[in-house]
Amino acid sequence: MLRPGATIGILGGGQLARMLASAGARLGLLSHIYSPVADDPAFDVCASRTLAEFSDEDALAKFAAAVDVVTYEFENVPAATAAFLETRARVRPNPRVLALTQDRLTEKEFVRDLGIETAPFASVEDAGALARAVARVGRPSILKTRRFGYDGKGQIFLRDGADLAVTFRALGGAPCILEGFVPFAREVSVVAARGENGEFRAYDVCENVHEHHILAVTTAPAKISGETAEAAVAIAQRIADAADYVGVLAVEMFVVEGSAGEQLVVNEIAPRVHNSGHWTLDGAVTSQFEQHMRAVAGWPLGSTRRHGRVEMRNLIGADAEKWRDILNEDGASLHLYGKKEARPGRKMGHVTRVFPEDA
Amino acid sequence: MLRPGATIGILGGGQLARMLASAGARLGLLSHIYSPVADDPAFDVCASRTLAEFSDEDALAKFAAAVDVVTYEFENVPAATAAFLETRARVRPNPRVLALTQDRLTEKEFVRDLGIETAPFASVEDAGALARAVARVGRPSILKTRRFGYDGKGQIFLRDGADLAVTFRALGGAPCILEGFVPFAREVSVVAARGENGEFRAYDVCENVHEHHILAVTTAPAKISGETAEAAVAIAQRIADAADYVGVLAVEMFVVEGSAGEQLVVNEIAPRVHNSGHWTLDGAVTSQFEQHMRAVAGWPLGSTRRHGRVEMRNLIGADAEKWRDILNEDGASLHLYGKKEARPGRKMGHVTRVFPEDA
Secondary structure, X not given: OOOOOOEEEEEOOOHHHHHHHHHHHHEOOEEEEEEOOOOOHHHHHOOEEEEOOOOOHHHHHHHHHHOOEEEEOOOOOOHHHHHHHHOOOOEOOOOHHHHHHHOHHHHHHHHHHOOOOEOOEEEEOOHHHHHHHHHHHOOOEEEXXXXXXXOOOOEEEEOOOOOHHHHHHHOOOOOEEEEEOOOOOEEEEEEEEEOOOXXXXXXXXXXXXXXXXXXXXXXXXXXXXXXXXXXXHHHHHHXXXXXXXXXXXXXXXXXXXXXXXXXXXXXXXXXXXXXXXXXHHHHEOOOHHHHHHHHHOOOOOOOOOEOOEEEEEEEEHHHHHHHHHHHHOOOEEEEEOOOOOOOOOOEEEEEEEEEOOOO | OOXXXXXXXXXXXXXXXXXXXXXXXXXXXXXXXXXXXXXXXXXXXXXXXXXXXXXXXXXXXXXXXXXXXXXXXXXXXXXXXXXXXXXXXXXOOOOHHHHHHHOHHHHHHHHHHOOOOEOOEEEEOOHHHHHHHHHHHOOOEEEEEOOOOXXXXXXEEEOOOOOHHHHHHHOOOOOEEEEEOOOOOEEEEEEEXXXXXXXXXXXXXXXXXXXXXXXXXXXXXXXXXXXXXHHHHHHHHHHHHHOOOOEEEEEEEEEEEEOOEEEEEEEEEEOOOOHHHOOHHHHEOOOHHHHHHHHHOOOOOOOOOEOOEEXXXXXXXXXHHHHHXXXXXXXXXXXXXXXXXXXXXXXEEEEEEEEOOOO
């Protein structure tokens, strides 16, 4: 258990690291940001900074020596970086979960092996394997690179009649996974935390709407039955326990409405704080960022109680220009990430609105 | 009206500056902290830093050139510093209010001249004047240095029979003010903000309990009648308007219960965010820190709506050692200011508890 005044090292300097550092400061924890990107927004709110590549072992060694625990804001921390740091510092969550979630195939296998429902999937190492995979998984389906995909990048929707060889080449010939399309009624996620001692606390299941493969709106609670919500949280806990996870994680799930009622299908695990948990900053007693810092510091987890019905809307690209209107709107909470350039598709901030529970 | 990405210069680097900087970051505003104290806690959460004396005109000139507006976390900014900065940068709130509130005598006169009730008072330039002041104001009364007093420092309670010459010498012979003791039923404060365009928003009046002259507990709302609460807010607005104030201010008042009901007596004006407004971080839609940053940026003010009945308790000196218990308490929100040394009487942090309104 760290003491206040301890230093949390954070790999990555984006908005998630920024909000983690701010949450840590509130608790008297110092943050040391490690990022190769000079104008990363987390550098503006932290006590110490390392501007270096993730492959720079001198910088990594100094970083490890300067902090009390290492955590990360993104799952694509290079395996070699994580392995190097692990010999020199406590890394939380443990890097095994990085290996697991960096590869869509091992992630899906891990979930399936826990007896949890996933979309049908098959490994695709080459164009020939794609034909066999399509035969097994069917269409429509989605071909995804196994590694480095996010926000819809590195994936192609496969309809009837699409040319398989062309499709495979379009993803650069990288190892892929074919996933059957799930005809979902809604997308939900469970944002939860597991502490050092196995303590587990989930926020209420929230519902997500994506636009152009990027999260647009999250509302909490999700419009699902209480039974389904309980099942979703139980799935997240099973995953966290199996990975011996410490910190906040998000499990994205599809809700399929069938004759037997609502059914849950796990889509993805994010081993970090998650965009669909941003509503907790204004809408819950403990934010997901504070919760993660508590967990990696070895501290008890905080209350996940909601303040009301909550809506979080991302400000993507030019949406950030709406800041004046949002500031003028009574009860809206504006968050801007301090990014210098509002490129299309770039997450610039978000706005949260909390409504009375019964409205 | 500043744009997100603008830089707010803050004079002082204590916990108030720290919480201002964090609130600004949430809105996409950068903070530049100016303080002569190397280990000041605000340095840990800001984008830019100047470590220099307030008399260092080179450093002040560079600071003024680097920021879009200057504000401050404490009212004892030297008059010369404020005057120097005002020729080079926008300073908000305007420094006239510093001159006004740095001197207890001019502050009391300002309030009295607005037709607002204060304790009876008299100026005391020397031991002889003290005898005349006592004859006018009576006893019990309190002799206070006109300048640089805080948290009970620089003041002596004057009972019947106390030796006046000894008492005056005990305060170093500095110019003083004698204030009649107000037999108050409770102490309350109005934390409010005034915007660039005169917009005014107050938080619900809160109630303060001091121990050893230091704020111990604030609860919101105060246990006063709706009529008294309205009158208290109106007093704060009259003061803010008269001072052409921009930013958050706090007005401390006594509530006296007489035959004619509750009566308000203004005790002190703090031209800054205030300890009795810390509850707004967890207990209101917009915190006082965000509100101040909005005001000095020329932005519209945010909602001051409370989330429930709120209690804020300061962690003074060794109280900070209670952090483990507080982390373990469901629903308690811990704030630690990152101060290295827990000296007796030093404000190390605070804890907020929000309860349902009707409880």
